[in-house]
Amino acid sequence: MRHVPFFRWVLTVGFTLFACSVGLYAIESDAELPATRQIDLAVVHEEPDGTCRVRWSDPYGKKTREGPYHCDAGRSDSLKAPNYGDSRGYGWASGFMFTEGPDRGDLDDVEADSQEGLSTSDTLLLLGVPLILAGLVGGNLRALPRVLGVEARLVHRAVRLAEAAGWASEDYARAVNAVRDAGRDAGRRGKLGAVPDPELVRALWVLREAGPQARAAAATARMLAKRLRPLLERAAPAAGLGNRLQAGPAARADAEAAVAELRRLLADAERHGLWERFAQTSVDLLRGQDADRAALAAGADFEQDPEAYRRLLEDLADRAGARPNPPRRHRGHR
Structure with a gap:
């Protein structure tokens, strides 16, 4: 539920009365006074x-x-x-x-006139100024708890962690898909054959170079990204002052709980070095982008230990039922 802008209306009424007072004072000042x-x-x-x-x-x-x-x-x-x-x-x-005028011959006692009572412009001014002060002070006091709840830096760090986890998970899924696509093109499923397809060998070499730690890092990244996404949606009111002020009490309370969970996940990520693991995994899995150099390195490595390639392919075939995340279409600078 959105908050009712009570003090904003108080401030508006105060400024309206103040403006009317200034207008009446200007009219009274311009009025022609008797000589x-x-x-x-x-x-x-x-x-x-x-x-x-x-x-x-x-x-x-x-x-x-x-x-x-x-x-x-x-x-x-x-x-x-x-x-x-x-x-x-x-x-x-x-x-x-x-x-001149009907009071001709009378004394113009300015001080006595001022003591007779307040003019309309003075009354409006005395009513408007307290309302303006009440609107400014009350509005700022009311907004203070919402302003103090802003955790923009923490939310942005959580966004970067979710991006790093998503990149590592997607890079691993792309590498696995490359192996499966090459094996499907070669007409083989889970076997290299007597004369292995160079593309299949190159795709396997990427995973072999990344090592088993890449698979573990990708699994951790996939689970972490799955946990971070809903938390980041709930923590949106805490990501900026504008969002915080526009959110209702329930959304702000939910954002505070989400921020507390994000803080815990970030602390765990730093303690276990997940930032570095995700970044290194992505770097290792992107080695196959230079196709010529990767093909030469894969061919030489395959000749030294072809059995390792067969075991890796069989292991991937056994896990073929798993559905990897689809590869992303674009990634900015890290």
């Missing part, structure tokens, strides 16, 4: 936090007005009462008055 001008304010009363009561001249209402205002608490003490030289004992502050 203002700077005026002097007489500070009638002032608190340490800057909360003031001020008086100013309203030219539009043709009167002096008084009201609350937020003064700059950090301005110089010389501008505050009683240090400021005002005969009434007032302080001084500067502010902005609207010169």
Whole structure:
């Protein structure tokens, strides 16, 4: 079962709210604001936090007005009462008055406006940022166990071992098939005859040069490749980060069990030198590819011990019921 991308949706919603906030802020910034001008304010009363009561001249209402205002608490003490030289004992502050619109003559108290409440863009921003953080942190924490389960290097080593085992097994099967094909072409089954066919002798020479250890190595390779193939299929989620993240919990658990078995098989292969045995077996079985040199060496060896060739052919004939693996069509560099 595939996992539900919960945190991905949380992150998407967070980015959507953030984008809407940025868009509304841009629209509000582009909106035309009413004109203002700077005026002097007489500070009638002032608190340490800057909360003031001020008086100013309203030219539009043709009167002096008084009201609350937020003064700059950090301005110089010389501008505050009683240090400021005002005969009434007032302080001084500067502010902005609207010169148009329905609020003409009123003070533009920026700090008071900011304290009235959050704008829509601010609300969307405050909602979006926590969702973005939750999506990023939660998604990474959720993905951490899947990332830690990646065993790409081990799986790749197991793939190379399976390839080496497959090559050794197929090379031996090809060599045995070459003997059987040559014997069939010569019209004999299990016998060399008085005048043996050169191709049959050459095919037997390849197996004789490889020795009995080639047969044992090929059998081991065949069994090992048979065990590795299903394990590699099950371990596919552990072969890369992308596969690991896309796999469901059941597939990841199965991959972990397969990786544990692959690790054991690789350790056994290294302990028994199977890599080297498989490689040497393939090299020995490929000696017959140079047909001319192989034919000369096979002819000379056959004259020295023809009985060994007959015994080898009889042994292969006795095992003719066994079905070797079909030869592979292409093999890359080792």
